[in-house]
Amino acid sequence: MATRAGFISEPQRQTPVKAETEVLVIGGGTAGVSAAVAAARNGAEVILVERLGYLGGLATGGLIALLLTLDDGRGRQVIGGLCQEITDRLQNRGAAHFPSRSEWGSADEKLVARDQQWGLVWGHGPHRVRYSVAYDAEEFKFALNTMVEETKARLLFHCYACDAIVDGDRITGVTFQSKAGRFAILAKTVIDASGDGDIFTSAGAPYEKEAVLPWLWFTMGGVENAEAAIEKGGWFFRTLGNGRVLLPWGATERVARKIDATDPDDLSYAELACRRRVMEQVDSMRAEIPGFAQAHICHIADQLGITESRRLVGRHVLAHDEVDRPCEDVIAITGNWTKYESLYYIPYRSLLAAQFANLIVAGRCISVDHRVHHATKEIPPCMATGEAAGVAAALSVRAGIEPAALDVKLIQIRLESQGAILRLP
Ligand SMILES: Cc1cc2nc3c(=O)[nH]c(=O)nc-3n(C[C@H](O)[C@H](O)[C@H](O)COP(=O)(O)OP(=O)(O)OC[C@H]3O[C@@H](n4cnc5c(N)ncnc54)[C@H](O)[C@@H]3O)c2cc1C
Known part of the structure; x- marks a missing residue:
């Protein structure tokens, strides 16, 4: 050869x-x-x-x-x-x-607040109900x-x-x-x-x-009174299924650098770093947020969230x-x-x-x-x-x-x- x-x-x-x-x-x-x-x-x-x-x-x-x-x-x-x-x-x-x-x-502010709990309303206000x-x-x-x-x-x-x-x-x-x-x-x-x-x-x-900052969304179950926790400023959403919430990890927590999502080295770095930091977030939520003490991970996304x-x-x-x-x-x-x-x-x-x-x-x-x-x-x-x-x-x-x-x-x-x-x- x-x-x-x-x-x-x-x-x-x-x-x-x-x-x-x-x-x-x-x-x-x-x-x-x-x-x-x-x-x-x-x-x-x-x-x-x-x-x-x-x-x-x-x-x-x-x-x-x-x-x-x-x-x-x-x-x-x-x-x-x-x-x-x-x-x-x-x-x-x-x-x-x-x-x-x-x-x-x-x-209607009440309807908007209801939908914000589900992650259906984003951006800057004044807000309206979206389809x-x-x-x-x-x-x-x-x-x-x-x-x-x-x-x-x-x-x-x-x-x-x-x-x-x-x-x-x-x-x-x-x-x-x-x-x-x-x-x-x-x-x-x-x-x-x-x-x-x-x-x-x-x-x-x-x-x-x-190049983008990677995200890694995940869901947790067994959450008690998610609505109250969201109202107190929790950065997660109600989702389908009782006691389940959807956590858009990456919105507030971030890894240290942007990645090229077509580069295997960058992707490998992001897979390890995001998953590690998601687990840290799970632990801190269990310790600090009322209603999360008995919560468990339902699913961590199989794919990194790559916006672009x-x-x-x-x-x-x-x-x-x-x-x-x-x-x-x-x-x-x-x-x-x-x-x-x-x-x-x-x-x-x-x-x-x-x-x-x-x-x-x-x-x-x-x-x-x-x-x-x-x-x-x-x-x-x-x-x-x-x-x-x-x-x-x-x-x-x-x-x-x-x-x-x-x-x-x-x-x-x-x-x-x-x-x-x-x-x-
Ligand atoms: C963090 C984040 C948050 C977002 N939030 C929202 C939101 O709230 N609401 C919303 O509507 N959108 C949201 N988006 C955008 C949206 O999720 C994606 O842009 C959209 O799903 C892309 O769809 P797609 O089919 O173009 O690409 P993808 O979903 O990426 O699908 C591409 C498919 O091609 C396959 N594929 C890739 N390469 C190959 C190959 N070489 N051979 C064979 N198969 C291959 C992949 O496995 C995959 O199944 C978000 C995106 C991110 C990353």
Whole structure:
């Protein structure tokens, strides 16, 4: 094996093609599942690949069990579609908590205080009731499983996407590593919903990257009178289940430095440091907060809370000064969880890489600037961009053209027919 300083040469290999499909979705977070479900419901042959053994990404494994937010801050719903559908499914199983429609936008202090206890109201006041949803993360995983299983999409867990297979301006497939070895899946359209933009990065598309302070949310059970402890200033929220609270560790306590969430050394440091400090917080809460003396840890998030890593620099970078400005090729609208009456109209161009005709990006790594990302990274807009990506992929496959060449009006008509909200009165 030839070597040069700092490198080894690996032997050339023949990689088996495991499957060919119309739409290949990388990442089973909320964006990826939405993309896969939307593409499959619209008639495409779909394979959804996830590196772990469950769906939902940060929304489940990160224990970020709050949909913030489906409204515009004045009581008007701006996200519907699959996000509304999963809310309905959770509600039917008693696994969601949210204010009733008649309360959205209300400035009633009692209602606002009630919702603050559930982590549904954030940012600076004067506050109003938001259409935000607290949910049970295990139920959320099950709802996502069910939604995928109801389609004909093929789901592959425990396969890590390695490299995009690039041919000119097309991505013809992706290679994967699994316990069974390396393999390729070929596809007409690829959707990168990996959160960190692993596919557009390996394909060579431009991106921006942020270092972040990692979070590690956790839940505790056996808490007595959580409401009183929260009223006294406790930095945690009521959540589904009697005597359980959700603790957004990282909000007040922090590790010593920011990390690059794509660097294994940084991630290893953060996994150890965050978990150690969560345990310190558990011990101090048991000792100091009335009601926590007998409390136990229910679950520490399986995944670090990474708010940001890579963002595509795509055909359009949605910028902060475009707030409240509708655009012709809107495929989703989102409010802002820390601001009232502040809307972003997400254009289809923010889902498209400039260099590749058949790559669509969805979720927290779409093409927006750092400040817009604060709003578009939330779970409801991630589901909305995922749904739009799936619809676009299916329509382009049916029409026999690349997603980048698709008439966006067709995507909009189909999205609206499925309950997505693209126009406001
Ligand atoms: C601390 C914190 C607090 C937050 N608070 C809220 C909140 O209260 N409410 C809210 O709505 N949002 C909140 N967010 C934002 C939100 O949770 C995420 O931005 C959103 O869930 C991202 O969804 P996604 O599908 O784009 O990415 P992810 O959830 O990251 O999903 C990506 C998926 O891709 C998989 N994957 C990654 N790489 C590969 C690969 N190479 N091969 C195969 N699979 C791969 C991952 O395992 C994962 O399942 C918060 C985020 C953080 C970090």
